Amino acid sequence: MPDGTQAQPAALPAMGELKTHNHLLGDRAALDAAWTRDGYWFFRDMLDRAAVGRLRAEFVAELERQGVIDPVGDAPTEASVRYNGASLAAYPFRMEPLAERQPWRAFVAEPAIDAFFTRLFGEPPFWVPVVEYRATPPAQDRSRARFDGIHQDGPYSPGIPFRICWFPLAEIDADTGGLALVEGLTDQVNRHPLAAGSNTSIPAQDLPADRWRRTTYQPGDVLLMNLWTPHSGLSNLSDRFRLSMDHRVMARSDRCPLVGELVAIDDGAVTVLAEGECVTLRIEPDTYVRNDVGRKLAGAAIAEFFRPGREVIIAFEGDKATVVRPPH
Ligand SMILES: O=C(O)CCC(=O)C(=O)O
Numbered sequence: 001m002p003d004g005t006q007a008q009p010a011a012l013p014a015m016g017e018l019k020t021h022n023h024l025l026g027d028r029a030a031l032d033a034a035w036t037r038d039g040y041w042f043f044r045d046m047l048d049r050a051a052v053g054r055l056r057a058e059f060v061a062e063l064e065r066q067g068v069i070d071p072v073g074d075a076p077t078e079a080s081v082r083y084n085g086a087s088l089a090a091y092p093f094r095m096e097p098l099a100e101r102q103p104w105r106a107f108v109a110e111p112a113i114d115a116f117f118t119r120l121f122g123e124p125p126f127w128v129p130v131v132e133y134r135a136t137p138p139a140q141d142r143s144r145a146r147f148d149g150i151h152q153d154g155p156y157s158p159g160i161p162f163r164i165c166w167f168p169l170a171e172i173d174a175d176t177g178g179l180a181l182v183e184g185l186t187d188q189v190n191r192h193p194l195a196a197g198s199n200t201s202i203p204a205q206d207l208p209a210d211r212w213r214r215t216t217y218q219p220g221d222v223l224l225m226n227l228w229t230p231h232s233g234l235s236n237l238s239d240r241f242r243l244s245m246d247h248r249v250m251a252r253s254d255r256c257p258l259v260g261e262l263v264a265i266d267d268g269a270v271t272v273l274a275e276g277e278c279v280t281l282r283i284e285p286d287t288y289v290r291n292d293v294g295r296k297l298a299g300a301a302i303a304e305f306f307r308p309g310r311e312v313i314i315a316f317e318g319d320k321a322t323v324v325r326p327p328h
């Protein structure tokens, strides 16, 4: 390195534009082919903007409560929700107060939203209650790499074949960051280097530099991603909040996990009350019983972490649980 220069974060690869898949809606075979070829479906401006606006209003109200934006009153928030510079020392970076209110439930129950996904799948959707509410303020450290962490979602939830469903809630342009993905890498392989048995971020240089895609996202757009598609959030270099929600969706007739209230658990079995029915499944040593940060639990640690009454998500084969995880 020449004298006097500082280590710079690796430059962001050039970003191509996402394809749109709007024209494939209603054509099952073409949708499936695009899913395996491209690794995503991007639907531009197909969601009801008023419904998306009602969800955004919940985010905006929370940002006002946190004191990090000025009250918006009647001003439109579709394009911009500006950060007012207040301290972020106590800012809930994972929007915990919002997560507790579970606004996703009202959102997916909106008739227009439900109708879109029912049309997409040709049957009603099943929403896996794994949801992240993101209201990302401008990056404090503007010199760090723009990739938040390149990953695939598949290796973190083996056995639950959901589709990631990423909703921009206000405009997200190149400065605001948003989501970037690698197109056409859908082989079912874990691309994460392992360190001490755990997945670590995928290095950008392990991926083809000319396949990165993003777009200027608008409320009303939705991006669904294959579990094997490498992707990353990009840091926010704008002066406003980056607002998005990511959720996980399946078709009703897919192999959906059980979602319900934990009745009992130990290292040999789990009983859950789901849709009015009590179901007991075996837990074996290779059952991925995981905590909220993805660590596999065994023995007494299982009953210590999972308390009866809490919500659990369980994937299974026959009478054996393959994954037991909390929603968050
Ligand atoms: O929104 C982000 O920054 C990342 C989202 C993501 O990784 C996902 O939806 O799976």
Ligand SMILES: [Fe+2]
Binding pocket: 151, 152, 153, 164, 231
């Ligand atoms: Fe992800």
